[in-house]
Amino acid sequence: MSITSEILFVLPELALLAFACLVLVCDVFSKSPNKLLTYLLAQASLAVVMVLVIWLYPDERVALFNQHFILDPLSAVLKVTVCAASIVVFLYSYHYFRQRDLLQGEYFVLGLFAVLGMLVMVSAYSMLTVYLGLELMSLSLYAMVAMNKESGTASEAAMKYFVLGALASGLLLYGISILYGVTGTIILPELAAHLGSPVDNRIVFLFGLVFVVVGIAFKLGAVPFHSWLPDVYEGSPTAVTLFLASAPKVAAFAMAIRLLIDGMQPLHVDWQGMLIVLSLLSMAVGNIVAISQSNIKRMLAYSAIAHAGFLILGILPGLQADQGSTYAGALFYVIAYVIMSMGAFGFIILAGRKGHEADNLDDYQGLADASPWFALIMLLFMFSLAGVPPFLGFWAKWYVIKEVIAIGHIWLAVLAVLFSVVGAYYYLRVVKLMYFDRAETAPVIGADTQVRVLISLNGLAILALGFAPGELIRICTAVLGF
Amino acid sequence: MFQSLPLLSLLIWAPILGGIFVLLVGSRQRESSKLFALVVSSLVFLLSTLLYFRFDTTSVLMQFVEYSVWIDTFNINYHLGVDGISVPLILLTTFTTVLVVIACWVVIETRLSQYLAAFLILEGLMIGVFVSLDAILFYFFWEAMLIPMFLIIGVWGGPGRIYATIKFFLYTFLGSVFMLVALLYLYSKMGSFYIFDLYRLPLSLAEQKWIFIAFLLAFAVKIPMWPVHTWLPDAHVEAPTGGSVILAAILLKMGGYGFIRFSLPITPDAGAAMAGFMIVLSLIAIVYIGFVALVQQDMKKLIAYSSVSHMGFVTLGFFIVFSIMEQAGSNADAVMGLAGAMMQMVSHGLISAALFLCVGVMYDRVHSRQIADYGGVANTMPVFASFMMLFAMANAGLPGTSGFVGEFLVILSSFRANAWIAVIAATVLILGAAYTLWMYKRVIFGDVANEKVAGLQDVSPRETSFLLLLAVAVLLLGLWPAPLFELMETTLNQLVEHISQSKVT
Numbered sequence: 001m002s003i004t005s006e007i008l009f010v011l012p013e014l015a016l017l018a019f020a021c022l023v024l025v026c027d028v029f030s031k032s033p034n035k036l037l038t039y040l041l042a043q044a045s046l047a048v049v050m051v052l053v054i055w056l057y058p059d060e061r062v063a064l065f066n067q068h069f070i071l072d073p074l075s076a077v078l079k080v081t082v083c084a085a086s087i088v089v090f091l092y093s094y095h096y097f098r099q100r101d102l103l104q105g106e107y108f109v110l111g112l113f114a115v116l117g118m119l120v121m122v123s124a125y126s127m128l129t130v131y132l133g134l135e136l137m138s139l140s141l142y143a144m145v146a147m148n149k150e151s152g153t154a155s156e157a158a159m160k161y162f163v164l165g166a167l168a169s170g171l172l173l174y175g176i177s178i179l180y181g182v183t184g185t186i187i188l189p190e191l192a193a194h195l196g197s198p199v200d201n202r203i204v205f206l207f208g209l210v211f212v213v214v215g216i217a218f219k220l221g222a223v224p225f226h227s228w229l230p231d232v233y234e235g236s237p238t239a240v241t242l243f244l245a246s247a248p249k250v251a252a253f254a255m256a257i258r259l260l261i262d263g264m265q266p267l268h269v270d271w272q273g274m275l276i277v278l279s280l281l282s283m284a285v286g287n288i289v290a291i292s293q294s295n296i297k298r299m300l301a302y303s304a305i306a307h308a309g310f311l312i313l314g315i316l317p318g319l320q321a322d323q324g325s326t327y328a329g330a331l332f333y334v335i336a337y338v339i340m341s342m343g344a345f346g347f348i349i350l351a352g353r354k355g356h357e358a359d360n361l362d363d364y365q366g367l368a369d370a371s372p373w374f375a376l377i378m379l380l381f382m383f384s385l386a387g388v389p390p391f392l393g394f395w396a397k398w399y400v401i402k403e404v405i406a407i408g409h410i411w412l413a414v415l416a417v418l419f420s421v422v423g424a425y426y427y428l429r430v431v432k433l434m435y436f437d438r439a440e441t442a443p444v445i446g447a448d449t450q451v452r453v454l455i456s457l458n459g460l461a462i463l464a465l466g467f468a469p470g471e472l473i474r475i476c477t478a479v480l481g482f
Numbered sequence: 483m484f485q486s487l488p489l490l491s492l493l494i495w496a497p498i499l500g501g502i503f504v505l506l507v508g509s510r511q512r513e514s515s516k517l518f519a520l521v522v523s524s525l526v527f528l529l530s531t532l533l534y535f536r537f538d539t540t541s542v543l544m545q546f547v548e549y550s551v552w553i554d555t556f557n558i559n560y561h562l563g564v565d566g567i568s569v570p571l572i573l574l575t576t577f578t579t580v581l582v583v584i585a586c587w588v589v590i591e592t593r594l595s596q597y598l599a600a601f602l603i604l605e606g607l608m609i610g611v612f613v614s615l616d617a618i619l620f621y622f623f624w625e626a627m628l629i630p631m632f633l634i635i636g637v638w639g640g641p642g643r644i645y646a647t648i649k650f651f652l653y654t655f656l657g658s659v660f661m662l663v664a665l666l667y668l669y670s671k672m673g674s675f676y677i678f679d680l681y682r683l684p685l686s687l688a689e690q691k692w693i694f695i696a697f698l699l700a701f702a703v704k705i706p707m708w709p710v711h712t713w714l715p716d717a718h719v720e721a722p723t724g725g726s727v728i729l730a731a732i733l734l735k736m737g738g739y740g741f742i743r744f745s746l747p748i749t750p751d752a753g754a755a756m757a758g759f760m761i762v763l764s765l766i767a768i769v770y771i772g773f774v775a776l777v778q779q780d781m782k783k784l785i786a787y788s789s790v791s792h793m794g795f796v797t798l799g800f801f802i803v804f805s806i807m808e809q810a811g812s813n814a815d816a817v818m819g820l821a822g823a824m825m826q827m828v829s830h831g832l833i834s835a836a837l838f839l840c841v842g843v844m845y846d847r848v849h850s851r852q853i854a855d856y857g858g859v860a861n862t863m864p865v866f867a868s869f870m871m872l873f874a875m876a877n878a879g880l881p882g883t884s885g886f887v888g889e890f891l892v893i894l895s896s897f898r899a900n901a902w903i904a905v906i907a908a909t910v911l912i913l914g915a916a917y918t919l920w921m922y923k924r925v926i927f928g929d930v931a932n933e934k935v936a937g938l939q940d941v942s943p944r945e946t947s948f949l950l951l952l953a954v955a956v957l958l959l960g961l962w963p964a965p966l967f968e969l970m971e972t973t974l975n976q977l978v979e980h981i982s983q984s985k986v987t
Contacts, residue, residue, distance in 0.1 A: 368637075372509070372596070379629075383629060388625055388626070388628065388629065388655070389621070389622045389623075389625045389626045390622060390626045394622075394625070398618075398662070398666075401662070401663065401666055402556075402666045402669070402670075405663065405666045405667055405669075405670050406670050410663065410667060413663050413666070414660070414663055417659035417660070417662065417663055418656075418659070420659065421652060421655050421656045421659055424651070424652060424655055425648070425652060428632070428648055428651060428652075431632075431633075431636075432636060432644055432648065435633060435636060435637055436636040436637060436643065436644050436647075469553060470552060470553040470554060470555065473553055473555050473556070474554070474555050477555055
C-alpha cells in the first residue's frame with residue numbers, strides 16, 4: 001500500500017491534530033470571555049472525528065505504516081467510545097468552568113491533544129507508537145489537572161501525577177527497551193512471533209514483561225501502583241476528574257490489550273499470574289478502603305481502583321479463539337464503566353456550584369426530599385456501579401465473571417463476587433445518605449438545564465442498557481471476530 | 483379471548499409500569515395515587531386468578547409459556563412459564579400486595595406515592611422470580627427485588643432502619659452472588675440457562691455438592707435458615723407494616739421456591755448426600771428458634787422468629803424427601819412431604835401477613851410494639867381481638883386453619899423417614915402454641931393495662947376488610963385444602979420422579 005492511500009486510514013487522527021491546532025489559534029484570537037467559539041469548535045472536531053472513525057470502519061485488520069499502526073474493528077469501537085465520552089465530558093466541563101469563572105481555552109486544546117494521544121494508543125501496533133500515544137495523552141492530562149492555578153490541592157495533585165506518571169512511563173520504556181534488545185523488533189506481531197518460537201532466554205523476556213505490566217498497571221490504577229489515583233482524583237477540578245475517569249480508562253485498556261495480547265500472547269501464562277495478583281489486590285484494597293472515605297471523589301477513586309481490578313480480571317482470558325476464551329468481557333466492562341463513571345462524577349458537578357463543590361458525602365444528605373428525580377438518577381448510578389440488576393453494571397460484572405469461569409478460574413470468580421459485595425456497602429451508603437437521612441439545609445441542584453438533561457439521559461441509558469444489553473454484548477463479541 | 487393474552491408478562495409489567503406511573507405523577511395527588519395503586523393491584527390479582535382457573539392440573543408441562551430471545555449471543559431468553567409450584571406463590575403475591583396497599587391507606591404520611599410505587603414495582607419483580615424459566619432472567623428479578631425492599635425498610639422504617647436495611651441488603655446480596663457463580667458454571671458446562679436444560683445436565687457428585695452449597699447460600703439466607711437468619715428479626719422489626727408483610731409472606735418464600743426449583747432438581751445427588759445436614763439445620767430452626775421466640779418482648783420480633791421456626795418446616799419437608807426415598811419409601815410419601823412444605827409456605831404467607839397486620843393495627847394506635855405496653859386490648863377492641871385470636875390459633879397450628887395442614891403433612895411424612903425427626907419437629911405444635919398464645923394472652927386479655935389501651939378504637943372498616951380477607955383465606959385453606967393440592971400434585975409427582983434418578987455420570 002502506498003503512503004498516500006495509507007494516509008487515508010489515519011484521517012481521523014490527522015483531522016483531530018488539525019482541529020486541535022485550529023482551536024488553539026482561534027482561542028488566542030477569541031476575545032469572548034465565555035469561550036463559546038473554542039468550546040463549540042472543540043465539540044465539532046470530536047464529532048467530526050467520530051464520524052470519520054465510523055466511516056472508516058474496517059471489516060478486518062489493516063496494518064499500516066510498516067505495521068506501526070493498526071486499524072481493526074476493536075480500535076474503531078474504542079475510538080468511538082473515546083470520542084463520545086470526551087464530548088460528554090466537554091459538555092460537563094464547559095458548564096463547570098463557566099460557573100466557577102475558570103474558563104480557559106487551553107482546557108479544550110489540551111483535551112483534544114489528550115484524545116489524539118488516546119486514539120494513537122488505541123491503534124498502536126508497535127511498542128513505540130504505544131509509547132508515543134501514551135505520552136501525548138499523559139502530558140496533556142498532567143497539565144489539565146493543574147488547570148486551576150489558584151488551587152493548592154490541584155497543583156499538588158498535578159505534581160504527584162506528573163512525577164509518578166513519568167516514573168511509570170520510564171519503567172514501561174525500560175521494559176520495551178529490554179524486549180527490543182532481545183528480539184530486535186518493536187513491532188508487536190513480530191514480537192509475538194519471536195516469543196512464540198522456542199527460546200532459551202525466556203527469563204529475559206519475563207524481565208521485560210514485568211516492567212511492561214507495571215506500566216499498564218500504573219495507567220489503569222491497579223494496586224500496588226494506585227497511590228496517585230485517589231490524590232489526583234480528589235485534588236483535580238471535578239471536571240478534570242470526570243475526564244480522567246472516563247476516556248483514559250479506555251486508552252489504558254487498549255494499551256493493555258495491544259501489549260499483552262497482540263504483543264505477548266505467547267507469554268500468556270506468565271502475565272496471567274501477574275494480572276491475577278494485581279486484580280485481587282485492586283479489588284481488595286479499592287473496595288475496603290473506599291468504605292472509610294468521607295469525600296465522594298476519593299470514594300469514587302477507590303471504587304475506580306476496584307473496578308480496574310475487575311477490568312484486569314476480564315483481560316485474563318486473553319484471546320484464544322480455539323478455546324473460546326476472549327477478553328470480550330473486559331471490553332464490555334470498560335465501556336460500561338465509562339458510562340457509569342461519567343454519570344457518577346457528572347453528578348458531583350450537577351450537585352455543586354460556585355463556592356460549593358459538593359464533594360463531601362454529607363453534602364448529599366436528604367437529596368431525595370429536595371430533588372427526588374436526581375436522587376433517583378444517582379441511585380441508578382450507585383446500584384449500577386455496585387453491579388445490581390437491572391442496571392448495566394450488573395451485565396458488566398456478569399460478563400467478566402462468565403469469561404473467568406469459562407477459563408476455569410472458579411475460585412477467582414468467587415473472590416471477585418465477594419469483593420463486589422464488600423463494594424456494595426459504600427454505594428449503598430450514598431443511597432442511604434440521599435434517601436434515609438434528613439438534612440439540616442436541603443441540598444440545592446445548581447446546574448443548568450444542559451447538565452440536568454445530560455445526567456438524566458445518562459441514568460436512563462444505564463437503565464435501558466440494563467434491560468437490553470444484547471446489542472452491546474453483540475458488538476463486543478463481534479469486534480473480536482466471533 | 484384470553485387465550486392469546488401474554489398473561490405472565492402482563493402480571494410482571496402491569497404493576498411495574500403502574501408503579502413507575504405513580505412515581506412520576508403521584509407526588510401531588512395523594513388520594514388518586516392511592517386509588518390508582520389499589521386498582522392496579524386488584525386488577526393484577528384478578529388477572530392472576532385466571533392462572534388458577536385456566537391451569538391444566540393434569541399436564542406436567544410448563545403452561546402459559548412465553549418465549550422471546552433476549553441476549554442471543556449467550557442464549558439468554560425471556561422465557562416465562564408456570565407450573566403447579568409457582569401458581570400458588572403468584573396468587574399469594576398478588577393477594578398480599580392488595581392487602582398491603584389497603585393497609586397503608588392512612589398510615590403512611592411521608593412520600594406516599596414513592597411507597598406505593600415501591601410496592602407495585604416489587605410485586606412485578608417478585609412475580610418475575612416465580613415465572614422465569616431462564617436462570618439469568620430469574621437472577622435478574624431476584625436481585626432487582628432487593629432495591630425496592632432496601633428503600634422500603636430504609637425510608638419508612640423504624641428508628642434502627644438503616645442498620646436493618648443495610649444488613650438485609652448485604653446478607654441477601656452475599657448469598658445470591660454465589661448462586662450467580664454456580665449458574666455461570668452450569669452454563670460453562672451446558673451452554674444454556676434454560677432451567678430444564680440444567681435439570682438434564684449430568685454432573686459428578688463433587689460438582690453437585692459445590693453447586694448445592696452455592697445455591698444453599700443464596701436460598702438459606704432468603705428463607706432464612708438457622709444460622710443465617712439474623713437479618714430477619716432486624717429487618718422485620720424496623721420495616722413498616724407493609725414491608726414486614728411482604729417480607730414474611732413472599733420474600734421468605736423465594737428461598738423455598740429456589741430450593742424446589744433449583745437445588746432439588748439440579749443437584750439431586752448432592753441433595754441426597756446432604757439431606758441429613760439440611761434436616762438437622764431445619765430441626766434446629768424449628769426447636770431452637772421456637773425457644774428464642776418464646777422470650778421476645780417485641781411482638782414483631784416474636785413473629786419474625788416464629789417465621790424462622792415455621793420456615794424450618796418448609797426445608798424439613800423438602801429434604802425429608804431424600805430420607806424417605808433412601809429408605810425405599812414410596813414416591814407418594816415423598817410427594818406428601820413436598821406438598822406439606824408447599825402448603826406450609828402458602829399458609830405461613832397468609833398467617834404471618836395477618837399477624838404483622840394485626841401488630842400494625844395496634845402500632846398505629848399506640849406506637850409501641852412492646853408486649854409490656856399492652857394488656858386487656860380485648861376490652862376496647864373486641865372485633866380485633868377475635869380476628870387476632872383466629873390468626874394466633876392458626877400460627878399455633880390449630881386444626882381447621884391453614885397452619886395445621888402443612889405442618890401435619892410434614893410431620894406425617896417425617897414419620898416415614900425417622901420417627902425421631904417427626905417427634906422433634908412436632909414440638910413446634912407445643913412451642914408454637916406457647917409463644918403465640920402467651921403473647922396473645924399478655925396483649926389481649928387481662929385488665930386494661932394503661933390509658934392508651936383504654937382509649938383504643940376498634941378496627942375501622944378498612945382494617946376489617948383486610949383482616950376479613952385473610953381470615954377467610956386462612957379458614958378456607960384449612961378446611962378445604964384440596965384445590966391447592968390438586969394444583970400442585972402433577973408437578974410434584976413429576977419432580978419426585980426426577981429427583982429419584984441419579985444425575986451422576
